[in-house]
Amino acid sequence: MKQIYCDNGSTSFPKAPGLGEAIGKHIDFNGYNISRGGYRKAYSLEGEIIEAREALCRLFHCTDPKNVIFTPGATIGLNMVLKGLLKKGDHVITTSMEHNAVVRPLTQLEKEGVLWSEAQCDAQGRLNVEEIRKLIRPETKLVLAIHGSNVCGTLIPIKEIGSICKETEIFFCVDASQTAGSAFIDMEECCADALIAPGHKALLGPQGIGIVLLSKRMAGAMKPLFSGGTGSASDKEEMPELLPDKFQPGTLNIPGIIGLKHAVDFIEKEGLAAIIEKKQRITDAFLEEVSNMKGVRLAGLPSGGGRCAVVSLDFVNLDNAEAAFTLENEFGIMTRCGLHCAPHAHKTLGTFPQGTVRFSFGYFNTMLDIRLAAGALNRILSSR
Ligand SMILES: Cc1ncc(COP(=O)(O)O)c(C=O)c1O
Numbered sequence: 001m002k003q004i005y006c007d008n009g010s011t012s013f014p015k016a017p018g019l020g021e022a023i024g025k026h027i028d029f030n031g032y033n034i035s036r037g038g039y040r041k042a043y044s045l046e047g048e049i050i051e052a053r054e055a056l057c058r059l060f061h062c063t064d065p066k067n068v069i070f071t072p073g074a075t076i077g078l079n080m081v082l083k084g085l086l087k088k089g090d091h092v093i094t095t096s097m098e099h100n101a102v103v104r105p106l107t108q109l110e111k112e113g114v115l116w117s118e119a120q121c122d123a124q125g126r127l128n129v130e131e132i133r134k135l136i137r138p139e140t141k142l143v144l145a146i147h148g149s150n151v152c153g154t155l156i157p158i159k160e161i162g163s164i165c166k167e168t169e170i171f172f173c174v175d176a177s178q179t180a181g182s183a184f185i186d187m188e189e190c191c192a193d194a195l196i197a198p199g200h201k202a203l204l205g206p207q208g209i210g211i212v213l214l215s216k217r218m219a220g221a222m223k224p225l226f227s228g229g230t231g232s233a234s235d236k237e238e239m240p241e242l243l244p245d246k247f248q249p250g251t252l253n254i255p256g257i258i259g260l261k262h263a264v265d266f267i268e269k270e271g272l273a274a275i276i277e278k279k280q281r282i283t284d285a286f287l288e289e290v291s292n293m294k295g296v297r298l299a300g301l302p303s304g305g306g307r308c309a310v311v312s313l314d315f316v317n318l319d320n321a322e323a324a325f326t327l328e329n330e331f332g333i334m335t336r337c338g339l340h341c342a343p344h345a346h347k348t349l350g351t352f353p354q355g356t357v358r359f360s361f362g363y364f365n366t367m368l369d370i371r372l373a374a375g376a377l378n379r380i381l382s383s384r
Helices: 019-030 040-060 074-085 100-111 130-135 158-168 216-221 254-270 272-291 320-331 343-349 367-382
Strands: 068-071 091-095 115-119 140-146 171-175 194-198 210-214 296-299 310-315 336-338 356-360
Touching (some): 068 074, 074 171, 074 194, 140 158, 158 171, 171 216, 310 320, 320 336, 320 356, 320 367
Parallel strands (some): 091 115, 140 171
Antiparallel strands (some): 068 210, 194 210
16 A cells, blocks of 8 residues: 655655665764864864755755754744743743643743733634734734644735834744744845754754744843853853853754754755745645535635645544544554644644644645545545
8 A cells, every 4th residue: 555644744755856865874974073173074063054054044044054043843943042041021922723842831931920912813813913913002012923833824914014023123933833934034135033943844954953033132132041061161150151152151062953954955956936836736736625624624724825835634524533544544644643742723724622633735746646545535424
């Protein structure tokens, strides 16, 4: 049976062609450290890491490669920004579509006196930015918004939110976990002070590496959540203010960065526009098929515009977990079932507590995958 992977919202698979080889080659032939060794191999490896920062700056229009902070993933990056910036009495605004990677750190921070409001999205996950404006108060320090919903794919208008934040001098942070590598994101254009993404989803890199891109003012305002050796200013007991060192103590995940650079090179070579166009075409085709099906409810927007390649279905007469099990067991189709770590989003969409069966498409899915997935869904639905 052909295996069809439709869980790219969780992690992309396959990854960028040649990724394993690139990482393996680094480990086997070039596995030195950086910022610590005073020899040529270490300096030349440092150059490769700088090239990775530069490639990420090109992709997201971040102004300074030194403001690219490597993290173990988006979750750690979100914790670094939230816990590094907010203190007792500060107010933060998010949307009602956020992932637990935001909800849980904020629930912790609330216990320490941070104030938090959620701007309500509609039943398809769309945000009217005026909902953000209404919640702003004198103590508001940060607006944090998910860019693309990991539950239903709906996009949040980050450019419009960014201009409100710029006008009101509030920090703006974007969780681009579902869109980095599959949408045009221009940090400058959307006035983002922090852009956070994992390397292993649409960026097509390995697990264990993520990025936080910071504006100069955000880097100055945040305190480092972790501290330790940086190989710089070693006579000082405080963390250096110098970037990226301020936020990067300890030895970095260099194989992960080398892998991420390889993946970003692939994206640049294919062209982001071509990647977006292909994923859009595949998602549109799946949405079209689903629109004719009886017995499933689509959570989120029914057509292509304003959404990314994440599609969630709620089965009317069948348990969602049973549907996901049958999809894999009888048709080889791998999806994800449940709440997708985003209970607030499901409450917004009306799919709590049952959750949904999520199909999330990647660059390597094909039209044949869509036809087979639609055929499988029709077979399952007609047997009920
Ligand atoms: C919207 C969103 N934010 C944050 C995360 C956390 O990413 P990671 O698990 O790579 O840290 C995810 C992962 O699914 C996500 O979809």
